[in-house]
Structure formats: structure tokens, C-alpha cells
Amino acid sequence: MLRRPTVPIPVGQGKSIDDILSEMKLTAFQGRKLAETVDVWSRMLRKRRTVIWFGFAGAMIPAGMRRLLAYLIKKRMVDVIVSTGANFYHDAFEVAGGKHYLGNEVCDDRKLRRQRIDRIYDVYADEDRFYQFDRWLDNVFGEQLQDNYQYSSREILWQLGKAFYDKYGEVDSTLVSSYRKGVPLFCPAFGDSALGFSLMFANRKRKRNLILNAFKDVDESSRITEKAKNTGVVYIGGGTPKNFIQQTSVIASYQTRHDRSHNFAVQFTMDMPFWGGLSGCTFEEAQSWGKISSNASAITCYVEATIALPLVVHALAERFRGYKREVPTFDWVNDNVELTFEKTKL
């Protein structure tokens, strides 16, 4: 147990981001964990015929993470995505030219209210621009959806990605890049966002009958884990994205009568296990449920995502430049999905 000593990091010029993370691997605490997340993610990418689930919660798009997330999609370092309605809303908003602004968390929020400025910690946004965009969703995008059809969130988000691609072309966006790369997007709490309430207004004001059937989301998402023999998960924060991805393995194990627990797991979070919630629970706890495999490579790093993502994505970009990964393609036929894997250069 006393074989491998920690190696104090020497300071040097010209280090790349992967260099410094590799050095942090021989240190301790959360610095070491951060380095190990890159290693576990790397193992997922190298493992044959593996589907990588990616869940992200928290205001990642207003926080300037949009292009990092788009990169993961475009390079197929993630295969299926689950996030909150807010993130897809803000992604769409930015693609449509909306801006988020550098603000200050030490401020007078009542004054911001009077100026119609919405605050997200140290980010500001123009409320009137949000309202304009809501109207576009309601009046224009809503018209592109069919009445009476039972949509899954995946189908609506695909439609939204298509709408934006048709209008704005190739842009770095979770919606557009996923549309272009065939990466399914799920949003299990779609109604719980401006995306959801804007489309609700299409029903209410324009006498539409748009339907987002929550059961279809569960069905579609679990079918992916049923079909995939190997799965990995990467979580930015907790919330519905984490639980929704975790539960696919419970459903899939029940349905297939085989162990479909996830084989690789990475988690960046600031939520703690001590409060007993699913968001903060450890991968060890998840092993008791069979959500994460008892043999999984799993690592949690307690760090806020705006620190972790820029570093980890660049380290992966450096490490996997030109690498050929077996990337899954999803074909949705008669409410079921077929997976095919093909070697693709990242």
C-alpha cells in the first residue's frame, strides 16, 4: 500500500493542459481526481462498442460552455445527451444571436429588476430579448410541430436543432451539433423551462394540441441502454439528467434480464453525499442499486463545472487528436432503436 509515492509537481514553461493534468494525477485530493476523470473518460473512448451517456445540469450555456459542449458532440466524445430545458433554451437563444453578459454577483437585484436585467450568479441577460425569443418559440417554432402527435423530448429537440441548422447553418451548439451528428438529446423535465412554457403557450393561445408524452422519453432512453452492451456515463452536476441516465440501467436490466449497469462513470459535482439526495450520491451508492457496475471504472471530482470542463475537454482534445473511435449510430424505427458502430476519426 506504500508503493507509489506522490510526485510534487515541478514548475516548467510550455506545458499543455494534458501535461499538467497528467502531473496532477500523482498528487492528491481533488486535483488528482480531476486528472483521473480524464483517464476514465479516455478508457470509455477506447473501449470497443461503448455508448457514452452525457448528463449536464446547471446553467452551462450562459456560463460560456456552449462551444466546449459542441466540441464533445462534434468529435463524438459523447453519444447521448440528457440536460435541462434551460440549457437547451439558452443554447438556442445564443444561436439565434442572443447574448449573455459578464455581470457581478455582488449587486443590487432590485435595481436589476427595474432595468429588466435577469441575473444568473455573475451573468446578466436582457429580459426583453428572452421574451422576444419566447415569442419566436411559441409562434414560429411551434408551427413546425404537429398537433396530436405524441412527441418525445428527443423528437422536439431534433426538430429544434433542424430548425436552427436550416436557418443558421453549421454552428457550435448542443442543439445544432447534435442534429448534425445524430446525437439524441433528452430533456426529462422539458416542461420545467422557458422552452416548455413557450410551447405550452402555443397550445393555450393558438388552440394547438401539442403533446410531449413523458412516457415516450422513458421508453426511448431506456432502449438505448438495453441495446448497448457497454455504457459509460459522464455527469456535470446532478438533477434530472443524472437520475434519468442512472435509471436507464435499472430499466434495461429488468427488461433484458441481463446486467446493464453502466461500466464507466465520471462525475463533476459540488453536491455532497451527506444530504442523502440522488444528485450528490456516490457511485458506490449507485453500485448497490446496480445502476453502476460493481466492476466499473468510476471517479467523482468535487469541482464546479466551469473549472473542470475547459480543462478536461482540452485534455481530451489533445489526447485523442486523430484517434479513430468506434462511434455508435442510432436508427429509430417503429419506436425502437438500432445501434451500429463505425470507426470514425475524432
Next chain:
Amino acid sequence: MLRRPTVPIPVGQGKSIDDILSEMKLTAFQGRKLAETVDVWSRMLRKRRTVIWFGFAGAMIPAGMRRLLAYLIKKRMVDVIVSTGANFYHDAFEVAGGKHYLGNEVCDDRKLRRQRIDRIYDVYADEDRFYQFDRWLDNVFGEQLQDNYQYSSREILWQLGKAFYDKYGEVDSTLVSSYRKGVPLFCPAFGDSALGFSLMFANRKRKRNLILNAFKDVDESSRITEKAKNTGVVYIGGGTPKNFIQQTSVIASYQTRHDRSHNFAVQFTMDMPFWGGLSGCTFEEAQSWGKISSNASAITCYVEATIALPLVVHALAERFRGYKREVPTFDWVNDNVELTFEKTKL
């Protein structure tokens, strides 16, 4: 600014829970905040014609909070509830005789897996009992729902409360007590739970066509805040319950063209504002959005809910014994809701 000194708490015998909290009000830090949450909640209860939204996330039912929550419902200290599918699932499970067990968070989770014991921090549960209950939901409860009807989560949860009341009678339960008291329950991420995936199996295995239309949830919930002139919010944790309740004021203000920001706000959380997410954001931040009124009485206490709830609920019980509150009744007619207030003894 130096007028009211802190008063060190003297130790005495025979204090009630409201006594000690009242003394904590003259101390500092989170002890004072905890005492202040009782005061703000009290103000909500005394304010005429006020609707109190109650959002709770985290595994509150496995943690032994079921009867405290049921008390709040039965005594109408809360009027509309939003929670996670997991909480309603575990509530139903306990009503049906299922148990959660005292466990230990320092343990061997792989061994638990082999014994089919699921862990929630320091609570254990029998996985096979969960599976049996899932089958009841799928096979028995699912049969009580109609094909092709567009349900809101409120409607399904009302049906579930009714099913349990018919079978088990008057029991302390968020589902049953809410059914009996006419308290609407919403679950914006219904699919993201065993409740959701069990009903999905009804569709998949039994060729049913159950529909939970997420847009209907948004519609129904926002109509409540549209109709209510005064609203208060109480949040246990963040997640979809918090955001979903917050957004009703955004929708209602837009729809009514009047300020429908919430007038009272209480929050118990261990999530921090520094991570930029909605779960941990301050009520000040919410004021910039007009979700919480600039004039609101608002207090956040950073404490885990299993400590706060027993204390706060008992302090309210002591303080409001026999009090007559103006309690709202919700009548759902043609997809809209009518509110009537009536003085009711708590």
C-alpha cells in the same frame, strides 16, 4: 444599526420546540435563519387569500419525513405541492406496507448489491419489494388509467391518491392526504422515476397508450399563480420543484400583465449560490427575474432538511394550534382552475 443585541440562549427545562426556535431568533448564522423561516412561513399563513406553494426534492420519504409532510397537507399549511417522482413513489410504497430501513453509509456497496439491498445514504431498502411494487403500478394501477387521455401529472397523482385511499383508508401520506384535502400535486419530471418507468411498461408490455402531456403540467400549474393574488413558496432543496414553482410567476406575470412574483419565500437547502445553478440560487437573484417580489419576505436557511423539517413543522404546529386560516380550494373546470378561500381551523 447597533440597536438590537444578540441574546445568548439560557438553558432551561421544559422548553417546547417553538420556545427554543424563538430564542434562536436572537442569535446568529443559520440558527437564526432557521428561526426566521418559521416566522416567514407564519406570515404566509396569516396573510389573507394566499396560496402556499411547497416544493420538496431529495429522498424525504425514505428519510422518515412522510408524516411531517402529511401533517402540513392535512392542516393546510401548504396548498399546492411539487416534488420528484421518487418521493411520490416512496410515499406510495410505504403506504402499501413497504419499509425503509436504518442502514449505514459506511458500508460495502458491492456486498449490498449481492444481497439486493438498495442504499440511500444511510437508509437501506429491499430491492425485491421495489420490484413487486413496480409490477403493481404497471399491472394494477396502470389499468385504472385511460388510454389516449392526455393526463397531467396532477391528474395521475390524484388518481394514485384515490387508489390508495380506497384501499388503505385515511393514512398519513403525501398522496392520500393531498387527495383527501384537495391539494394538487405536480411532478414535472414524472418520467424520471420508478413511477414513470413502471407506467411506461404498461404502454410497452400491455400495449396501452398512456399519455402524460408535459405541456399540461405547465398550463395547470401556472394557472394557479395567475389566479392567486398572493403567493408564498417553501422549498426543501432545489431541483425541478423549485424551478417549476419559480416559473409559474414568470408565466403568470406574462399572461396577466400584472406582477405575479411570489410574495413570501422560504428555502432550506445545502446547495450554494457559488455554483451558478438554479437549485442553489438566492432569493435576491430570483428577484432580478421577478420570480420573487422585490418586497417579499424571504429567508434561506442552509441546513439539511431532515434537521429542519421536524423542528419547523412542530414549531408551526405549536404556534397555529386551532388557528383559522383562509384556505384555498381548487376547482378544475374545463382545463382552468377556480380558487375560493374559506376560513378553516388548522
Next chain:
Amino acid sequence: MLRRPTVPIPVGQGKSIDDILSEMKLTAFQGRKLAETVDVWSRMLRKRRTVIWFGFAGAMIPAGMRRLLAYLIKKRMVDVIVSTGANFYHDAFEVAGGKHYLGNEVCDDRKLRRQRIDRIYDVYADEDRFYQFDRWLDNVFGEQLQDNYQYSSREILWQLGKAFYDKYGEVDSTLVSSYRKGVPLFCPAFGDSALGFSLMFANRKRKRNLILNAFKDVDESSRITEKAKNTGVVYIGGGTPKNFIQQTSVIASYQTRHDRSHNFAVQFTMDMPFWGGLSGCTFEEAQSWGKISSNASAITCYVEATIALPLVVHALAERFRGYKREVPTFDWVNDNVELTFEKTKL
């Protein structure tokens, strides 16, 4: 492992604080832990010939905890105390008539500065009163200390307790109550406080030669654990109090060549193990060092102290009313300490 079910707390009138904590013991998460801290502390009090170390960090006195702490001392529910200079300073300040005031953490600190108001989260204090008190320490109390004598912090704090007792009589105070009850107080970072810098000014301005020899603190404190066969520890927060008490067992085990690890351990903290520091480390980690016994009854509750202390102290007061505990007396002779235990009614 599935034998003892959680018991949801029923709501009732007329519960005492010990009642509700006893009910919380059958729930989960930090609510259960809080209840268990009372049990472990109770076991320490019932165990024969046991010395209870009590470490508290954080601004407990400004936060209104003075009389609760004094109660623990007067009733001899703690036997030796380690804290920060700031706490003893604020204790003395309050005894001398100084006040701490109810303030607000959402404020303009630059304005406070202009008004010479010092802020401690949501507590305010009058800076000029602090300055006056510093001068009393420097000019009056400093004169009561001898030049050239090598003091331990225990001896200076005893002298300070005596000075206040002589002037103000029997008051609830960590300093005065400890002086009266023979409870030793240690302050391993004495210089790191207004107490320390005020006495430094006695040296600098009045050409005194006051000496506080840090090595004497280590010597005296470790001798207590050397002599005691059974020890318990209670920590409010971490910092130097926690480490200083932990290290007495390392020193004592080395010196006596017997295992002197602490046998009971209770910790209330908001610091987390993930950051690798001593303040947040678990009692399990401490077991690897032999600081806490491998057989210890040990419990950590993650809760802020201003919530925990009022509840736990009242629960102990209810539970141990009239109980006769074997209380240790410390006799300091020739730099060594003798312990004698006597049954005393709490």
C-alpha cells in the same frame, strides 16, 4: 441488515427537545446523525472515569452561544476546553458589558467601515468598543501578569477568568465558569487574536516581558490525555482546537507506550472530507492515525453549530437532570497534572 425500519415522525403537541431528537434517531441523513451525537455524548457522560475534551472554533460567542457553552462547563458535561483566541476575547468582551448586535449579511460593507461597525456574517459590533476593551487588556489585565514567567495559554486564561470573576462575580462565561469549575482552557493559537495582540502591546508599549511559551501548552494538554484512561472528544468545527485535541492522543500513546486514542468522538462541522484538510477529516481517517480508537463510538453531524448547539445542549440538560457523573478534577503540581474523579450531581 433489513431489521430496523425508519419510523416516520408523527406530529404532536408538547414535545420536549429530547423527545423530538429521540424521534429523529429513527429517521435518516443528518437529522439522524444529530440525534446520535446526543447518544454518544450521553455515553461519554455515563462512562466511568472519563475525561471529555471539548474543542470549539468559529465565532460562537458573537453568535449567542455563550450561555449554552457556560452551561456545559457549569454542569461538567465537558472537562477540558480548547478554542480560538477570538472566542475567549468575545466571551470576555460580553462579560465586560460589550454587545454583539443583530445585523444582516446582505449589506454594504464599505458603509459599515465608514461607520466603524465590524461585521461577523449577520452580527454587527461597535469597533470603538473593541478598541476600548483592547486597551483594558493591554493596560489593566496585562499588569496582572508577571514578567519573565513562562505562561501556558491555560494559565493566562485562568488568570483572565479570575480577573473577571473578581470584578463581575458569577456570570455565564466560558472564562468565568471554567475558572469557577476548575475546567482548564487551552488556546494553541493565542497570538492569533485580539487577546494575543493586546498583550503583545503590553510588551511593546510598556516594556513588559510577557511570555506565552507554546511548548508549555503542548506539554500540559498532552499530560491530561496521558493520565486519563478514557477520553471523549466533542468538536464544534475544526481548526486548531480539533487538531490540538487529536494530537494529545498521539503524544500520550508515544509517551505512555499504551494506546491513548480517544474512546468517544462527536463532531459538528460544515467542513467536508473531500478537501483533504484536518478540519474536515472523518473519524475513520483519524482511526488510521490512532487518534480515535478503532473501537470508538464516533459520530459526525454535518450541520452548522448555531443549529446544533441549542438543541443538543437542551437535550442533554433534559436527559441528565440530577444525574451523578464521575467528574475529573485537575491538580497542577510541578508542571504535571493529577486527576481525581468524584461523583457530582449535574
Next chain:
Amino acid sequence: MLRRPTVPIPVGQGKSIDDILSEMKLTAFQGRKLAETVDVWSRMLRKRRTVIWFGFAGAMIPAGMRRLLAYLIKKRMVDVIVSTGANFYHDAFEVAGGKHYLGNEVCDDRKLRRQRIDRIYDVYADEDRFYQFDRWLDNVFGEQLQDNYQYSSREILWQLGKAFYDKYGEVDSTLVSSYRKGVPLFCPAFGDSALGFSLMFANRKRKRNLILNAFKDVDESSRITEKAKNTGVVYIGGGTPKNFIQQTSVIASYQTRHDRSHNFAVQFTMDMPFWGGLSGCTFEEAQSWGKISSNASAITCYVEATIALPLVVHALAERFRGYKREVPTFDWVNDNVELTFEKTKL
């Protein structure tokens, strides 16, 4: 207020660490804060005649940070250091050939105890090697100190740095590099560590009379801030290092009758303001006390230090390569200190 939009980070190859941090400056949350700490630190380094205080708590040396800290000292990016006894102890231990090992925080601590392995979160150490080193401190280093002389911690640490330099030559070490560069080291809770208790044993076992006068530490440290017109502070964690540096400005302002509040302030911490303690308090709170100037450039980043330090030190190294800074030299004459500044190439 809506002038500067956030700029989503694009992914690219060949970025340096300063490159990515500069991009993070236009994002949000703690990622932006991390980037801003480099900017505020840079401003300190560029400001003429400025003394930079550096406080670090937490087990930084076992965590592999020794050479990063030594770099800051050698390149004079810090001027005066305050830390815990544990850090200086572990620094000395590593210089003397001791090792810290890569361990695992999910482990059996009782088994570690039986194997005499001490755990620091995910770092292991050989307890017997610690004991050997303690004996060297006690028996060999203790002999190099004088009886009856009133040492400050600075003087003992200087002596220790000298002893190691004489024995091991030029090594990367907080002790040795500081000795070589004339950087004063303070340890206000010296007794609270293995360094402290080993030297106590010199007194106890070898009848020495070593004296570490805590008041001398306060005197010496405050004289630095009295003499310096501009000061900056950098805190890794809180604890005694943070408070001790903060209080030098209170003492210096009182003594000089001029405002000696610190002009620049950077803090990396995982402690939160909500618990009311000094470790977690904001720089805004410190402004109310006049510890930090009302006009200060101040930034707090909530991140664990083993993530922050490797990144921030490398970014500074890249940015200040070859830069000529006005570096202070400290001359201690008759218990007072003289400061002279000289341009030195970093």
C-alpha cells in the same frame, strides 16, 4: 451593464495554461473567478513596493504541492508566509527523504491502523517514518536551538531551513527556499503540530528550556505590515494563516494611525461564508473591519487548492517569465524590521 458578453470557449490545440485561463475570464462562475485570481495576483506583482503575504492551510505538502510553493518563493511571487505546523513538518519530512504515497479514501482505516499507515484523505504515509523523523527533530534539531532564548516561530523555522540547507543543499522546499531567499515564515499555532510536540519532548525528556513566545510572533508579523505601504494577501484555505495575516493590518493601522488595510486580496477556499467563521468569510466582510481596503482588488475562488495551485502557479510562471519585480528584503534589527525594495528578475 449589458456591455461585455460572455465568450464561449472554442476548443483548440496547443494552448498554454495561461491561454485557457485567459479564455475562462470571459465565462462565468468559479471558472471566471479562477482566471481573475491570476489577474489580481499579477497586479500585486506589478505594483511598486508591495509586500505579498501568503497564507496556506490544509495538507498541501502531502498533496504534492511542495515544488509549486517553492517556486513561488524562489521566484519571489510571495514575500512572507504563514502556514500550519503540519505543512512545515511535512515539508521537512520530504526534504529528509520521507515519502507520501498515493492511497485511496475508500478504504478500511482500522486495517491501515494495524499496518501503521496514516491516511490523509487519499494519501498514505508510513507512521514509523514519521516517528523516526520526530526523534530527529527532538534529539538532533532541538540541540541546535538555544535554551532560554525567546524564539518566534519565524526564528525557529529559519533555523530549520538552515539546518536542511546545510545538510541537503538547494532543494525545492518551503523551508529551504525561504531560508535561501530571505522569505520569513510564520507559524502562529506552532505547538499544534508534530514540529511543536517534538520540540516539547526536547524540553520534557532532555531537560531543555526551549521557549517559543507567541507574543513575539504577533510583534514581528505586524511590524512587516506597519512598514509596508502596500500589501497584498493570497490565501489557500483559511485557519490561523488567514486570520493571522488579516490581523496584521488591524494592528498596523492602530500602531501607525494610518490605514494599513491590505490592498490586494486573493482567496482559494472551500469554506463558505454561511457558517459565520473567519475561514469562510468574504473579503467584503473583511472590509467592514478595515482588514482589506475598501478600494482593494479582491477575488475569491471557491475551488480546492490542489486544482487551483498547479494552474495558477503555471499561469503566473508563463506570464512573468523574465519580469523584473520590486522585491522586498527584510532586515531584522533589534526586534524590528527594515524593508528595502530592489528590482529582481523573476
